[in-house]
Amino acid sequence: MEKNLTFFFFFYCFSIFIFFTNIHLLLAADTITPGGFIQDGDKLVSSAQRFELGFFSPGQSKSRYLGVWYKQSPEKVVWVANRNNPIPDSNGSLAISDDGNLLLLNGLKGVIWSSNISRKLENPVAQLLDNGNFIVKDNFSSNVSESYLWQSFDSPTDILLPEMKLGRNLKAGFDMYLTAWRSADDPSYGDFTLKLDIHLLSEMVIYNRSVKFARTGPWNGAFYGGIPTKPNLLFVPIVVNNQDEYTYRYESFNNPIVMLLKLNNSGMIQWQVWNERTTGWDVVYIAPEDLCGHYRHCGANSVCDIDKTQICECLKGFAPNSQSNQTSFNGCVRHSQLDCKGGDEFIKLDGIKLADLIDVSLNESMSLAECEAKCLNNCSCQAYINSNVTGGGSGCLMWFGDLIDIRKLVENRGTQDIFIRVPASELGTNSSVQSSTDNKNKGNGKPIWTIFIPILTLAMVILGFIVTYVRRSIRSKGEDLLQFDVSMGLDDDHAELTEVKKPGESRSRKEVKLPLFSFASVSAATENFSSTNMLGEGGFGPVYKGTLLKGDQIAVKRLSKRSGQGWEELKNEAILIAKLQHKNLVRLLGCCIEQDEKILIYEYMSNKSLDIFLFDPEKRKLLDWTIRVRIIEGIAQGLLYLHEYSRLRIIHRDLKASNILLDKDMNPKISDFGMARIFGGDELQANTQRIVGTYGYMPPEYALEGVFSIKSDVFSFGVLLLEIISGKKNTGFYQAESVNLLGYAWDKWTNDRALDMMDPVLEDAASEHILPRYVNIGLLCVQENAEDRPSMCDVVSMLMNETATLSSPKQPAFAHVRSQGGSRSSVTRPENCSVNDITVTIMEPR
Ligand SMILES: *[C@@H]1O[C@H](CO)[C@@H](O)[C@H](O)[C@H]1NC(C)=O
Ligand SMILES: *[C@@H]1O[C@H](CO)[C@@H](O)[C@H](O)[C@H]1NC(C)=O
Ligand SMILES: *[C@@H]1O[C@H](CO)[C@@H](O)[C@H](O)[C@H]1NC(C)=O
Numbered sequence: 001m002e003k004n005l006t007f008f009f010f011f012y013c014f015s016i017f018i019f020f021t022n023i024h025l026l027l028a029a030d031t032i033t034p035g036g037f038i039q040d041g042d043k044l045v046s047s048a049q050r051f052e053l054g055f056f057s058p059g060q061s062k063s064r065y066l067g068v069w070y071k072q073s074p075e076k077v078v079w080v081a082n083r084n085n086p087i088p089d090s091n092g093s094l095a096i097s098d099d100g101n102l103l104l105l106n107g108l109k110g111v112i113w114s115s116n117i118s119r120k121l122e123n124p125v126a127q128l129l130d131n132g133n134f135i136v137k138d139n140f141s142s143n144v145s146e147s148y149l150w151q152s153f154d155s156p157t158d159i160l161l162p163e164m165k166l167g168r169n170l171k172a173g174f175d176m177y178l179t180a181w182r183s184a185d186d187p188s189y190g191d192f193t194l195k196l197d198i199h200l201l202s203e204m205v206i207y208n209r210s211v212k213f214a215r216t217g218p219w220n221g222a223f224y225g226g227i228p229t230k231p232n233l234l235f236v237p238i239v240v241n242n243q244d245e246y247t248y249r250y251e252s253f254n255n256p257i258v259m260l261l262k263l264n265n266s267g268m269i270q271w272q273v274w275n276e277r278t279t280g281w282d283v284v285y286i287a288p289e290d291l292c293g294h295y296r297h298c299g300a301n302s303v304c305d306i307d308k309t310q311i312c313e314c315l316k317g318f319a320p321n322s323q324s325n326q327t328s329f330n331g332c333v334r335h336s337q338l339d340c341k342g343g344d345e346f347i348k349l350d351g352i353k354l355a356d357l358i359d360v361s362l363n364e365s366m367s368l369a370e371c372e373a374k375c376l377n378n379c380s381c382q383a384y385i386n387s388n389v390t391g392g393g394s395g396c397l398m399w400f401g402d403l404i405d406i407r408k409l410v411e412n413r414g415t416q417d418i419f420i421r422v423p424a425s426e427l428g429t430n431s432s433v434q435s436s437t438d439n440k441n442k443g444n445g446k447p448i449w450t451i452f453i454p455i456l457t458l459a460m461v462i463l464g465f466i467v468t469y470v471r472r473s474i475r476s477k478g479e480d481l482l483q484f485d486v487s488m489g490l491d492d493d494h495a496e497l498t499e500v501k502k503p504g505e506s507r508s509r510k511e512v513k514l515p516l517f518s519f520a521s522v523s524a525a526t527e528n529f530s531s532t533n534m535l536g537e538g539g540f541g542p543v544y545k546g547t548l549l550k551g552d553q554i555a556v557k558r559l560s561k562r563s564g565q566g567w568e569e570l571k572n573e574a575i576l577i578a579k580l581q582h583k584n585l586v587r588l589l590g591c592c593i594e595q596d597e598k599i600l601i602y603e604y605m606s607n608k609s610l611d612i613f614l615f616d617p618e619k620r621k622l623l624d625w626t627i628r629v630r631i632i633e634g635i636a637q638g639l640l641y642l643h644e645y646s647r648l649r650i651i652h653r654d655l656k657a658s659n660i661l662l663d664k665d666m667n668p669k670i671s672d673f674g675m676a677r678i679f680g681g682d683e684l685q686a687n688t689q690r691i692v693g694t695y696g697y698m699p700p701e702y703a704l705e706g707v708f709s710i711k712s713d714v715f716s717f718g719v720l721l722l723e724i725i726s727g728k729k730n731t732g733f734y735q736a737e738s739v740n741l742l743g744y745a746w747d748k749w750t751n752d753r754a755l756d757m758m759d760p761v762l763e764d765a766a767s768e769h770i771l772p773r774y775v776n777i778g779l780l781c782v783q784e785n786a787e788d789r790p791s792m793c794d795v796v797s798m799l800m801n802e803t804a805t806l807s808s809p810k811q812p813a814f815a816h817v818r819s820q821g822g823s824r825s826s827v828t829r830p831e832n833c834s835v836n837d838i839t840v841t842i843m844e845p846r
Contacts, residue, residue: 031127033139037095040064040087044128045071051078051132055092059185064092066104066113067187068134068152070258073274076281078132078159078260079152080187082113100124100136100149115150124149131163157187160194160249160261162235166204167196167247176247178263192267196248200362201387201397202239204248206267206288212295213267214288215405217353217416218397221388225416226353226409235259292407295356299331300402303352307408307787315403316347317422331402339423340379346372346419347427351793352406354385354418359401362387364394371396375421383420515590522546522592522599526556535608545604553604554589558597574600577673580646584638586661586671605669607662610724614657620727620759625767627666628724632774633799634668635660639717640792642670643710651677651708655716656697657723677708696731696740700813701786711786714795715813718781725774727759742782742812749779749809770802779809 029045032038043054053068056077063086068079082104091107100121104113115136125139134152153164158180160166168175180190192213197205201218217226223237235250252259258274271285288294291311292304298312299321305311314320314332323330338344366374368386375381380400387395403420525546526533535543535555546554577588592599610631613619623631635655642650654675661669699715701707719730722745730741748756754772777798783789788810790798798804 030129031125032094032096033123033125034096034098037093039093040090046128046130046132048130050130051128053128053134055087055090058181058187059183061086061185063088064090065187066092066094068128068132070274072279073281076159076260077187078157078161079134080157081152083157084188085112087112096124096126096136098124100138102126102136102150117150119149121149132161133163157181158190158263162251162259163249165245165247165249166194167202167245168198169245169247171244178261180263180265180267183265190265192263192265194263194269196246197357198246199357200360201357202241202246202248203357206263206269208267212356214293214295215356216287218357218387220416221395226407296405297407298329300404301332301334302329303349303406303408305408309787315349315406315420317420317426336423336425338379338421339425342376343424344376344421345424345427346375346384347422348417348419349406350417351409352418353409354406354416355383355399355403356405357397358404359399361398361400363396364388366396367394368396371398372419374398375419381421383418385416385418517590517592517599517601519592519594519597519599522556522601525554529558546601553606555602555604557600557602559599579648580642580650582638582641582646583667584634584669585641586669602671605661606664607666609658609671610660610662610668611657613662614724614727615729621761623666623724623727625762628762630666631660631662631668632721632724633796635670635717635720636792636796636799638668638670639713640796642676643713643792649710651710652713652716653677653708654694654697655713655720656694657720657729660720696729699782699786700784707786709786710791711789714781714789714792715786717792717795718778718789718812721774721778721781722757725759725771725778726757727761740814742814745775745779746812749775773802773806776806776809779812780807782812783810784813785810 029043030047032044038044038054040055043052045052049071051068052071052074053066055064056067056069056074057064058077065083065086066081067077069075069077081102087104087106089107092112093105095103095105097103100119101117102115103111106112117136121136121138123139124136126134126136128134132152133148135148136150137148153161154169154174154176156164156166156176156178158178160178165176166178175195177196178194180192181187182190191209193207195205195207196202197215201220203218204216204224205212206214215226216224218224219239235252237248237250240247240249250261260272262270262272264270269287270283272281273284274280275282290306291297292306298304301315301318302312303315305313310329312329317335318332319335320329321331321333363371363374364387371384371386374396375384375398378398378400381398382401383399383403385397387397406418523529525548526544529542529544533544533546535545537543541557541559544556544558546556548554574588574591577585581587586605587603589601589603591601607613613623639652639655642652650673652670652673652675654672655670659670659672661671663669695703697716697719699708699712702712702715719742722741723730726741726745728741728744745757748754754775755768757775758767758771777795780788780790780798781795798806
């Protein structure tokens with residue numbers, strides 16, 4: 001009886017099992033088991049419908065390949081099985097043998113491609129997983145952690161998906177790397193590969209066959225140095241180095257983001273992000289991004305700086321070698337021999353991608369001071385760095401041969417200082433900012449951190465903001481700000497990441513959705529635009545304070561119907577600013593476009609704008625030195641974000657005191673993006689026939705020739721900085737001799753009387769020692785020649801690092817000439833407020 005029951009129980013369980021297994025096989029189209037197969041035209045679809053596996057023909061080709069692609073975007077093939085063995089017709093099929101080998105068969109049942117595994121499986125099953133991995137495993141093994149018998153992730157094609165790895169599987173002894181397609185029509189092995197090179201430290205290298213084509217800097221414990229931050233803001237890189245593997249992979253910060261890394265057939269790597277709205281792929285980063293990204297472009301012992309006219313320059317202590325000439329630069333050699341008897345010193349170079357790891361040695365536990373001593377003691381040691389930024393500052397990497405493939409980076413973040421050995425006789429008077437001698441670093445590991453911490457903190461803050469932005473934009477979908485007719489939500493927008501907005505190209509194809517409010521609702525919030533609610537009036541029309549039902553306050557800019565700011569500027573501003581999230585940029589909440597009305601709705605800034613304080617004899621006293629420094633730093637951070645960290649490079653073009661708003665704690669926020677321009681990734685300057693901006697803040701190349709670049713904003717920032725510390729307006733400035741504030745500052749600076757620049761209401765002794773430094777920075781920013789001006793990145797590091805040496809400014813623009821708009825320079829009374837501070841637009845006759 002008992003036996004019978006047991007039998008019955010087993011039979012019952014078995015039936016249920018069979019039943020469910022069958023159902024599973026019927027429903028799940030993501031697996032193949034022995035006996036089953038898929039033929040050309042059939043597909044496997046992963047469980048959450050993200051990936052498909054099947055047969056395809058790339059581009060113009062008629063040949064058939066087995067591959068995996070995104071279901072939502074079938075042209076994005078992420079893996080190909082028979083890269084070099086196409087099937088000529090559509091009679092191919094994929095089966096799995098009884099022992100677990102995948103077999104790709106042609107019409108004559110000949111094997112075209114096989115997974116080639118030697119271990120036999122009892123119950124093999126092939127499955128397409130939702131991360132794009134096509135795997136073979138034992139169906140009856142319930143052991144989830146057991147590794148797959150075979151997986152497509154072990155033999156990548158040209159695309160690295162999240163969860164895929166590059167590098168070495170030490171346990172099984174094979175390498176994983178990407179190999180580009182030969183052409184868009186031909187997935188066979190191309191010339192280019194992307195590998196994780198492991199030589200003491202790891203770095204990512206693109207090879208053209210066996211020749212290095214481009215490389216990142218080495219892994220520093222947190223990221224690969226030398227990669228600009230933009231892609232880093234989208235994902236976290238992960239390097240695993242243990243006895244099983246030495247690999248690189250990445251995870252996206254925001255999981256719904258679908259992204260990939262692709263090596264294309266011309267040797268470029270591209271980070272691509274799926275854009276839901278346009279249902280296309282946005283390329284967010286390309287490498288090598290310019291000539292300096294090409295391996296060894298300038299030869300040995302040189303720095304490649306794409307922002308210079310002569311992009312190749314020898315390292316300090318080196319001179320061009322005999323094969324170098326004007327047209328082809330071929331590297332540098334030491335200009336005088338190293339002393340090697342204690343007469344050598346080190347020059348610090350920062351903001352660069354480190355030299356390639358050739359002829360290096362690494363000691364993980366040495367401090368920077370020990371590293372220096374060790375390097376000095378070995379005559380063949382050419383340079384050293386602190387190799388690990390996360391390991392508490394220890395780690396010593398030394399170079400013994402030529403320094404190869406150093407480039408200047410546009411963004412300073414996460415770069416490591418390299419200390420290059422030079423004979424003491426080479427150390428002349430050198431005050432250049434990037435290659436200044438740094439005696440303070442001698443035998444002391446601390447200063448490296450004083451530079452790193454602010455930079456890393458800045459990066460963290462930016463990351464934080466981006467994450468908050470993404471969260472907030474998800475949350476704000478359908479959130480009813482005014483509790484009126486919010487018709488659309490603020491969208492997280494990945495469009496136009498790399499789109500260059502050409503002059504004259506006004507209507508952008510991809511438009512950003514922004515909350516749209518009805519005129520009735522805005523009118524109600526501002527009590528029918530009552531004059532008591534008016535905050536001020538600018539060139540474009542009045543600004544009102546509004547109150548939402550919940551009590552929150554907003555600022556409402558109602559463009560006057562006659563205003564010069566038309567529909568295009570409004571849209572420009574709305575689209576631009578809706579995408580930006582930074583604590584030093586004013587936030588746009590929505591807009592209202594109805595009949596003739598054009599209205600922008602912003603967060604409310606209780607302290608209005610900077611000019612109201614700065615140029616008012618009484619209110620000025622409220623701005624003590626600490627507040628002024630905070631304002632200067634905030635503006636610098638906001639501009640740095642616009643220039644370097646926002647997903648679009650943005651040039652504000654109309655930075656001035658009245659466009660700096662102050663919140664209740666006197667934190668500055670940059671506003672008014674009506675004139676701003678988006679720059680594409682490699683666009684460095686542009687020309688316009690329509691000069692917009694404000695006299696006194698415009699650099700000469702722009703005011704006179706219409707040429708603008710990020711350095712135009714740097715000029716305006718310099719003017720603003722000098723205005724903030726002196727409390728004087730640049731234009732309308734009157735003082736014996738000088739025609740404007742810049743000229744005045746220059747005279748004071750050259751006569752060694754920089755302290756005279758201090759606003760007399762600042763009776764703050766503490767600020768006295770630091771003030772000349774601010775004058776210096778301000779003057780560097782307003783130099784006549786745009787190339788001489790520092791980038792905002794340099795400015796931020798000068799502001800944050802009080803000990804860094806500053807270079808001497810050259811004479812500023814407009815120092816001793818009447819400033820442009822003649823009528824304005826005739827104004828000789830001190831101006832107090834921004835009401836007249838109109839923005840000008842000149843049409844240049846051409
Ligand atoms: C699962 O597989 C792994 C790897 O083969 C093995 O180490 C582990 O002991 C297995 N676990 C179980 C419960 O069988
Ligand atoms: C790759 O190397 C080949 C020579 O092997 C060369 O002809 C080709 O120009 C290189 N490609 C690039 C993009 O540099
Ligand atoms: C200097 O360093 C190199 C590379 O590590 C080593 O081969 C050489 O022996 C060292 N020379 C001295 C004098 O220590």
